[in-house]
Amino acid sequence: MPERPAPAPPLRFLFFGAGAVGSLLGARLAQAGSEVTLIGRPSHVEAVARDGVRMVVAGKVSNQSVLAARPSIAEAGGPFDYVFLTVKGYDTLDAIDQLQLALRPGTILGSFQNGVGNEETIALALPEQALVAGSLTVPVSLDEPGTIQLHSRRGGVALAPVSPEVNVAPLVRKLGDTGLKARRYADFRAMKWSKLLFNIIGNAQSAILDLPPSHVFADSELFRYERAAFLEAVTVMNRMRLSVVALPGLPAPSLRRAMNLPPLLAQMLLEPRLGGARGNKMPSLWWDLSRA
Numbered sequence: 001m002p003e004r005p006a007p008a009p010p011l012r013f014l015f016f017g018a019g020a021v022g023s024l025l026g027a028r029l030a031q032a033g034s035e036v037t038l039i040g041r042p043s044h045v046e047a048v049a050r051d052g053v054r055m056v057v058a059g060k061v062s063n064q065s066v067l068a069a070r071p072s073i074a075e076a077g078g079p080f081d082y083v084f085l086t087v088k089g090y091d092t093l094d095a096i097d098q099l100q101l102a103l104r105p106g107t108i109l110g111s112f113q114n115g116v117g118n119e120e121t122i123a124l125a126l127p128e129q130a131l132v133a134g135s136l137t138v139p140v141s142l143d144e145p146g147t148i149q150l151h152s153r154r155g156g157v158a159l160a161p162v163s164p165e166v167n168v169a170p171l172v173r174k175l176g177d178t179g180l181k182a183r184r185y186a187d188f189r190a191m192k193w194s195k196l197l198f199n200i201i202g203n204a205q206s207a208i209l210d211l212p213p214s215h216v217f218a219d220s221e222l223f224r225y226e227r228a229a230f231l232e233a234v235t236v237m238n239r240m241r242l243s244v245v246a247l248p249g250l251p252a253p254s255l256r257r258a259m260n261l262p263p264l265l266a267q268m269l270l271e272p273r274l275g276g277a278r279g280n281k282m283p284s285l286w287w288d289l290s291r292a
Helices: 018-033 042-051 090-097 118-125 169-176 188-200 204-209 212-219 221-239 252-259 263-278 284-291
Strands: 011-018 034-041 053-057 060-064 068-070 082-087 107-109 133-135 141-144 149-150 158-163 181-184
Touching: 011 018, 011 090, 018 034, 018 053, 018 060, 018 133, 018 141, 018 149, 018 169, 034 042, 042 053, 042 068, 082 090, 090 118, 090 169, 107 118, 118 133, 133 188, 133 221, 141 181, 158 188, 169 181, 188 221, 188 252, 204 212, 204 221, 204 284, 212 263, 221 252, 252 263
Parallel strands: 011 034, 011 082, 034 068, 053 149, 082 107, 107 133, 158 181
Antiparallel strands: 053 060, 133 158, 141 149
């Protein structure tokens, strides 16, 4: 009988700046058989190296080990098939300098960062690098070193090529194998800006006023500012000729239609939904300011 071909080696992933987002994606990929290395804050990676990524979902706790968890990229090893950047946008340029230690011919670099403009910054700094854009729409937080909490089972992963030659279909399938809803998009800017529409809501005012998002949505005057910021972002998208697209768990076109209603009607319709979705969970900007 002919010999069976040897199985393909597992894909190797590196997450640089692994907090909540990188740890969730890394743990799920490790569960699905990939080799995962996390680079993050010393306290976090020490806990992960000792106990694995501790995931809390609806009160149930599970631990998932990864291949390695290190405080610096110099200790990461390699080579890697995919290197994912999960740092805050203001750390992108510094991260690019460090990441070049892990980039080899054939490595695909991905940006799983909130906000817009990060991919353009990376492409300008590394013009020959194969690049993809990603957005995680699962609400997740890093509660303490080594522990992440999923606040909902809704959402998933959105992926789009930045470099025209990159085929994201294999990555979509691999992330889909982890149990996450994974979807491909043609225009990374439309994908990222549509995610931004949701990041705007209940973020800046909540952080500045030190109020939970549900309080912001319940106040008529504060909601008017939320609506104005949202519609301003939609106007910019229109000027850039970017479509508002639905992401896994985030129906951006429906939110746009609701926000175009008169302010009081929009608040009546959206306050129960937005307040229930965000509740008393403080937004990312609040956490950034609290650590400043």
